[in-house]
Amino acid sequence: MESISTNKADLPVFYAGRFLDRVADAGLLGDHAVLSDWDVLPAQLSAALERASAVVVLDMFSFPFESLVGDLQDVPLILLLPPQLDSGFLTTVFGQAAFARLGFFDRIAVRNTGLWENLRRRYNWAEGQRVEVEEDRPEHAAAEISAALEAESALHATFGDGDYEADRYWTERGDALAGGAPHRAVCSVNHSPRFNKAIHRVQTAALLPQFAAARGTQDEEVPFDVLEVGVGVGRWAASFDPAMTRFTGVDISEAMVQAARQNFPERRFDRLGDEQILPYGDESFDLSFSVTVMHHNPTPTKRALIAEMWRVTRPGGRLMFLEDFVSGGWSSKSTVYPMSVSKFAALLVEATAGQVVLEHMESVRYQHDDFTRGGLLSVSKLGVARTW
Amino acid sequence: MSENDFYTPTDLDRLRMENELLAFEVRFLKARSGGPAEVSGSPISLSRMTHLEEAETDLKLLLRRIQNSPLGPVARTNRNFRTLIGRYLKRSPNVGSMSPTQRAAYFEGAERDLVLLLKRLGRGPLGVVFRGRKSFRTLQERYL
Numbered sequence: 001m002e003s004i005s006t007n008k009a010d011l012p013v014f015y016a017g018r019f020l021d022r023v024a025d026a027g028l029l030g031d032h033a034v035l036s037d038w039d040v041l042p043a044q045l046s047a048a049l050e051r052a053s054a055v056v057v058l059d060m061f062s063f064p065f066e067s068l069v070g071d072l073q074d075v076p077l078i079l080l081l082p083p084q085l086d087s088g089f090l091t092t093v094f095g096q097a098a099f100a101r102l103g104f105f106d107r108i109a110v111r112n113t114g115l116w117e118n119l120r121r122r123y124n125w126a127e128g129q130r131v132e133v134e135e136d137r138p139e140h141a142a143a144e145i146s147a148a149l150e151a152e153s154a155l156h157a158t159f160g161d162g163d164y165e166a167d168r169y170w171t172e173r174g175d176a177l178a179g180g181a182p183h184r185a186v187c188s189v190n191h192s193p194r195f196n197k198a199i200h201r202v203q204t205a206a207l208l209p210q211f212a213a214a215r216g217t218q219d220e221e222v223p224f225d226v227l228e229v230g231v232g233v234g235r236w237a238a239s240f241d242p243a244m245t246r247f248t249g250v251d252i253s254e255a256m257v258q259a260a261r262q263n264f265p266e267r268r269f270d271r272l273g274d275e276q277i278l279p280y281g282d283e284s285f286d287l288s289f290s291v292t293v294m295h296h297n298p299t300p301t302k303r304a305l306i307a308e309m310w311r312v313t314r315p316g317g318r319l320m321f322l323e324d325f326v327s328g329g330w331s332s333k334s335t336v337y338p339m340s341v342s343k344f345a346a347l348l349v350e351a352t353a354g355q356v357v358l359e360h361m362e363s364v365r366y367q368h369d370d371f372t373r374g375g376l377l378s379v380s381k382l383g384v385a386r387t388w
Numbered sequence: 389m390s391e392n393d394f395y396t397p398t399d400l401d402r403l404r405m406e407n408e409l410l411a412f413e414v415r416f417l418k419a420r421s422g423g424p425a426e427v428s429g430s431p432i433s434l435s436r437m438t439h440l441e442e443a444e445t446d447l448k449l450l451l452r453r454i455q456n457s458p459l460g461p462v463a464r465t466n467r468n469f470r471t472l473i474g475r476y477l478k479r480s481p482n483v484g485s486m487s488p489t490q491r492a493a494y495f496e497g498a499e500r501d502l503v504l505l506l507k508r509l510g511r512g513p514l515g516v517v518f519r520g521r522k523s524f525r526t527l528q529e530r531y532l
Contacts, residue, residue: 326405340405341412342438361416363409371406375413 017059
């Protein structure tokens with residue numbers, strides 16, 4: 001049988017593999033494309049996924065995960081776990097090939113809660129990455145996933161009316177999106193999960209080596225205390241092994257904090273008060289970081305947050321900032337306060353009374369941008385610990 | 389510039405910000421690799437050096453603009469102006485071949501000259517004309 005496909009852009013692609021006959025009659029909603037196991041040749045697959053908004057893999061055994069290279073890595077995956085297999089078997093077969101490459105913007109469709117829990121803990125997935133299906137047979141699951149994708153794309157949340165004011169905007173955005181569309185709550189609100197996954201992947205490539213560098217040679221048995229300011233729904237919590245790290249996140253939006261707690265029940269998430277005072281004691285963390293938070297805030301707020309992050313970081317610990325240092329025109333509706341890297345560095349020095357040393361700096365370029373926009377600054381805190 | 393940097397970057401500003409970001413990174417990499425680091429690796433020195441380099445670029449642009457404007461012939465009758473033209477446009481030194489200390493001294497000198505020039509232009513009889521131009525006001529906000 002020939003596969004059913006369309007040429008339309010930005011459609012979810014259902015990889016039915018060996019189950020094409022069954023999935024073709026499943027009554028999938030909305031525009032979509034369906035691929036069979038004849039479509040796995042690299043050129044064919046690449047063409048089929050070029051503009052895919054997501055790939056729903058209904059037959060994991062025949063899907064060529066190794067073909068997802070280059071830009072194809074940005075396509076969000078939704079994997080339907082094969083039924084009646086235990087976590088040990090699935091890990092052995094798909095651990096390296098599939099599970100280890102899943103990130104915050106990929107999801108797993110699974111019926112069995114016990115199996116999900118086992119895998120979630122093992123791979124540090126967020127609870128929000130689960131697509132709960134009532135039936136794990138491909139044709140039924142495909143229909144359920146299709147309905148879920150349709151509902152997400154139809155979600156039109158309104159928030160942030162009027163001139164931009166950081167606290168109000170991010171609180172309202174969290175209320176509107178944290179529960180129903182977390183990727184839009186924490187990344188680019190007007191773009192697809194594919195766009196946001198691409199951004200996330202670039203940021204991950206810059207941040208993960210620096211997270212490892214921040215830990216340095218510290219004994220693995222000594223817990224590594226990490227704080228993320230502006231944690232959103234907790235997308236960076238998955239980057240830290242809970243067995244070796246005590247991750248804490250703080251955010252101004254109560255809805256975001258609630259979503260983060262649901263996503264990572266073993267981690268700590270707190271709400272940041274209006275005064276930008278972090279609810280932690282001095283020298284509580286080995287690493288404090290923020291990702292695309294500072295540039296959304298005016299200079300006084302930036303200064304207050306940096307000073308607070310410095311206060312709660314232990315001497316010798318790291319502070320990291322991944323921000324946009326190149327901005328377009330400012331308007332009352334814009335959510336970005338332009339600040340160049342030099343001005344930010346000067347502010348960093350001022351807010352910490354010069355008690356920091358630059359450890360790492362790199363520019364970050366996103367694939368869709370024609371100029372370099374982001375930058376990662378990592379500094380270590382000088383001083384002698386007050387408590388041992 | 390206000391506390392919140394509520395200015396509207398043009399494409400030129402965006403290019404300047406990108407250039408600043410990349411220059412900052414290059415300087416950091418040079419310092420880390422033990423190359424001809426003109427400054428130590430602290431954020432103060434890195435950002436300061438970027439600022440000084442920008443001042444030198446702005447000074448050159450300003451001098452070229454004045455020279456090519458209708459005021460050029462009048463300005464060239466001033467000995468100080470001719471000195472600046474000679475120092476930064478006609479006999480501009482090869483910064484790449486300078487030692488780190490010489491480079492820092494050269495850029496600091498350029499910043500001092502720019503500040504002096506801006507003050508004199510702003511106070512002189514044509515100050516009103518200069519202050520009426522947005523680019524001049526931007527330079528004043530940036531360096532004075």
